[in-house]
Amino acid sequence: MALPIAHARRETNPLDRLRCLQIFTEVARCGSFVRAAMQLSVSRATVTKHVAWLEASMGAQLLKRTSKQVALTEAGARVLGAGRDLLERYEAIEGEVRDAVQLPRGAIRVGTPPSFGAYHLMRLVAGFTQRYPDIEVTVVHDDGRSDLVAQALDLSIRISPSLEDASYVAQSLLKSPQVVVAAPAYLKVHGYPATPAELARHNCLVHIIKSGAGIWKFAGDPPQQIRVRGTVRSNLGDALKQGALLGSGISLHPYYMVSDELKAGTLEAVLPSFVPEELDINVVFSTRRNMPTRVRHLLEFLKEWSRDPPDWALSTTVGPAALAQRSGGSGVKTRAR
Template sequence: MDQLTALRVFRRVVDEGSFAGAARSLSLSPAAISKNIGELEAHLGVRLLNRTTRRMSLTEPGRLYHEQVARILDDLTEADGSMQPLRHRPSGLLRVAAPISLTVTRLSRTITAFMQAYPDVEIDLHLDDRRVDLVKDGFDVAIRGTAKLEDTSLVARRLMAMRHVICGAPSYFDGAGRPHRPEELASHRIVQFSLSGNASEWALERQGERVTLPVASRYRASTSLAVREALLDGYGLSLIPASYVREDIAAGRLETVLDGWAPADTQVYAVYPSRRYLLPKVRALIDFLAEDLRSDA
């Protein structure tokens, strides 16, 4: 028995005052109407309707049940109606997960611009450089940076690519010297971003030449912001997204070395659970991010 259908049939029979009227109203056969009522009464274990070939009336249990069913179906209709605005215009709460460093250096400005463009949307932004479970943790969208997106049931849209540089403070290079070949990095102090896919091994390429280096460090940090601070303090050198240190390099606070040597770009994706029934608020955010970050791609 499809209980929801049976409830709707029962209510329509009572409202129309007959099986024939309910059948016409619902575009069902009289046999289907009778079958639904019979299955509903068998499910409940009570007779809901007294019926003869000439008339029909509610039993006492039927009258009580009809009152409750009518309220439930009205509430359901109202609940369905409340979804209509969400289907047609961006509104409501968006739970978004994003990396700390990328948000502080770039995404934050984009998100505030989005909020101004869509005043009916609320955003709960969760910052974490670790990978969240979208479905388990209840996020609508996650921003992820990775050299390669693994096969997954999630949907991903590419937003931008991040180039990396090897850099450090002038004071560090004045004391430790500047490496001229990747192999010379073994004699330098390195600050590791511990959550990176290449944290323990740097694969550097230049004009078709590829060098893979094991990386060991006394200092490992789980956010690139801490890596940047260590570089500015002159502790050592590191491999870091160029956008995170662009202003520091322009101001001379940091200097690049091994120019031309770099790993594959880190691709940044907007990841979300499904394309089906994608809410306007989710689509609006992803489209806005893609457009705003296009200049960085």
């Protein structure tokens, strides 16, 4: 039950009100007291109590509660809009002061494609949290289409030929070369395509986000666009790689995903004389305004990493054979069909 207004004002100091506002904002974002409690790692009772305090302090109902959902009232929408700005300003002030006297602290949510997160981002996060041990980083899956604000993401890694949403601020990090691969067993049975056009007769494993229309693009003069198809489609790059390893067909991957398999010979680079379209690796965020100090430090850390590109990010204008050699193995066969 909500506390009387006067009582709430006596019992809730300014710091408590900021916490109430933070919890209310999370409930509004999640549309649920239970989900908000999970995101904040507190009990549902704590969430309920803080929202009740805020409503009593404001003298208005901020949320409409039913058994199935939670919705903002008109007053709640006003508090949410102004409250986000207030929390951002407070975090900015807190960050500036803390940064002047000690290491930054707090929580950061980062979105990433699953494969890049597993192969590379987690290594970077480990280094970042060693440098800033008071910062907690949560890494979550982002398919490249998520709304950063709705998902409460401070930053997100987006890997694609081009960014679809121009409403975000993007910082370019690296290029991500791609390579066409297949298992030796598949190539032994079905042969080696000699040109990109010959992919049309092969069973190709298609990524439905990166190549939704089944178009694989190759650099050249003129560039080539080949429509491919096959028995397996997925939005999971690792699933398609596993399909290729099992001999199901030919797949197209960022080089960072398959460099180990190329070196081991469990996958072979197909069409070594042709260069697939490169992808851009960008870090995106909603705004530079009032960016918390901890997030700014992570952004600078990622930019610092990108200034010394790993081998897999080097230009592929000389083809997959050179990339494989840089990594210590060939992984490339040049036999004709």
